[in-house]
Amino acid sequence: MSSRRPELILVHEPEKACFERLVADGYAPRRAAEVSSYLAQSTDLAPEFDALAAACDRRGLAFAAVELEGVARVLTEADPATTLVWTLTDGIAYFRGGAAPALARLNGLRTIGADDSLFALCQDKFRSGAVLGALGLPAPQAGLARNGNWLVEPPASAAGWFVKPNRLGAKIGIWPDSRVADLGHALELSRRVFAAYRDDVVVQPYVAGRNVRASFLGLTPETGVEALGVAFVESGADFQTMADSLALYGDTGEAAKTAGHYAEPELAPVADSQPVADARIRVIAERLISGLGLRDVFSIDLRVEADDTVHLIEFEVCPGLPCFDFRDYCRQQWALGLADAMAETAASRLRP
Incomplete structure (x- = not known):
């Protein structure tokens, strides 16, 4: 039996690391800053790592906050009998946190949260919407556009449509005109999103509420x-x-x-x-x-x-x-x- 103290490993991707990687990949600094802002939970939680370590200690646990860049080595050396991995930040495109639960599984470690396949699915809004529909859940149907061209045309909608990035990790509309009354405007938004973020857009019937x-x-x-x-x-x-x-x-x-x-x-x-x-x-x-x-x-x-x-x-x-x-x-x-x-x-x- 292992003599190690049980340990919680919290894996996170910092905004700064993401920003620098995106700029190196050719993104405009302003757009890279916007994209990396979705990792703000790493920024916001970091000041509380000491409090989290103390809370774990009161329960007999060790605690380690590990940045994504170093997680492969840490998880390789972790003891499967005493280690739990909690991934704070996800991502399969702009962000890379979805690699952490996969690495945990590779090393036989227990995890908090869904398995790694769902980390990938939830970051692709078009594919996840298709799965939700197949499960009989009330998710709006969607079209998919890339840089002004339809990959899948959206359904008709008397109330207009809502346009959002497909993989940028948010339900938001980037701009105030993300609710549109005609599909020509939706295609224009897809061109703007592609130029700024290199992403497709999901175009769904607008739903009230x-x-x-x-x-x-x-x-x-x-x-x-x-x-x-x-x-x-x-x-x-x-x-x-x-x-x-x-x-x-x-x-x-x-x-x-x-x-x-x-x-x-x-x-x-x-x-x-x-x-x-x-x-x-x-x-x-x-x-x-x-x-x-x-x-x-x-x-x-x-x-x-x-x-x-x-x-x-x-x-x-x-x-x-x-x-x-x-x-x-x-x-x-x-x-x-x-x-x-x-x-x-x-x-x-x-x-x-």
Whole structure:
């Protein structure tokens, strides 16, 4: 039997490393900064690594925060009997965090979160949408365009369409005109996205409703969908743009706080005003757990209409743990701060 102390390894990809790699690959610095901003959870959680280490220590665990560049060596040397790997930042295109759970599996190590195949799937919105549809889930159908050309034409829509990057790792529309009334405009947006980010765009029928975030952390392996936190996210806008995202997280978010421009969206439990929709969302989450393989930690983004119609927009296997909504979820559901919630989740998997 191994004599090593059980250890939680948190793998993360820093914004700076991603930015430098993208610039070296020919991206304009402004665009590289925008893309790397999606890794802001690494920036935001780094100041709490000491608190996380202390929370782990109180539970008899060692803790190591490992940057992605050095993770292959660390995981090769880790003891499968005592090691748990938690990947903080995902990615298969601009970001590379999806390699971490695959490397963990290669080395026989246990992981927190979904298996590595879902890390790849969730980062490709067109493919993941097709899978969600095959599972019978209420995800909008989508077209796919690349640099002004249709790869797959979108379905007709009397309400217009919504255009978003396919692999950039977000549900957002990059610009305020991402909701379009004609498909010519959608193709123009695809040219702009391709020029700026080298990405395809997903073009979905616009769906009405309020934005909802469903968050999940399985504090123990037995935790079920009853622990899902389902909340309206009220920002005052119909959808989030790149500028909105930049103002919430990472160094740009800190600058917004300093300047007095930072405003977190308001959260309101869906069950308080639309219990039928809340119940439907929990059924969707259960289907994602049983049919798709989500587990341990994830989030789901949805739109909910006034008549309780629910639209599933996307799922994330690496939710923004240090973000305002996930911290609120940990407080409301588990009465724990983020560091203790993460440490307790890890300890429950590593206890004999």
